[in-house]
């Protein structure tokens with residue numbers, strides 16, 4: 575049975591970093607819809623260029639586009655054994671669509687992990703976050719001026735500027751937080767304290783996911 579994980583949490587909660595670690599450790603694809611869109615913009619794909627204006631303002635891209643992207647990505651063979659979803663779903667409608675995709679494909683239980691970080695800490699983290707201008711990798715606080723993976727220059731993500739960050743946190747509270755209520759009632763929903771050092775969050779996450787997987791497997795839940 576595959577390990578299907580959704581990472582929930584506000585912008586800056588550490589979803590991307592933790593999804594990377596987990597994906598590497600479990601040899602599963604990390605599917606980040608933000609990364610897919612940013613790559614699409616670099617490749618000048620029409621669908622991503624349309625999304626760019628919304629991304630630059632910190633708004634959500636429309637559900638139809640996002641569901642189509644995820645449906646296509648989950649249909650690739652490397653997602654058969656499981657996946658780590660980062661940044662999707664972000665609305666209750668996206669979550670419903672994901673349930674349908676999973677049911678159609680018989681992909682087994684979803685484990686939903688909410689990474690919880692207080693708002694003041696989120697703003698602080700987003701203001702200092704840097705990514706690689708070449709490969710898009712998240713840089714750690716001590717990584718200096720260039721990317722440890724490819725040597726590219728580290729830059730601030732355009733949507734991490736202060737005004738856009740505030741908009742993204744507002745969007746999160748309005749559109750994405752209701753998702754927590756959507757998933758909370760499931761036996762495979764878990765919350766993890768994200769206000770700790772990244773390696774401690776990673777440790778808690780792994781323990782939590784393994785424990786939730788036993789529940790999900792027993793219940794044989796389609797969702």
Ligand code: AMP
Nearest residue numbers: 607608628629633634635640661662664
């Ligand atoms: P992220 O890298 O996950 O913070 O995503 C960056 C931006 O991409 C977001 O602020 C949205 O504009 C867009 N985006 C990424 N994932 C989604 C999604 N599931 N639904 C709508 N918009 C998204």
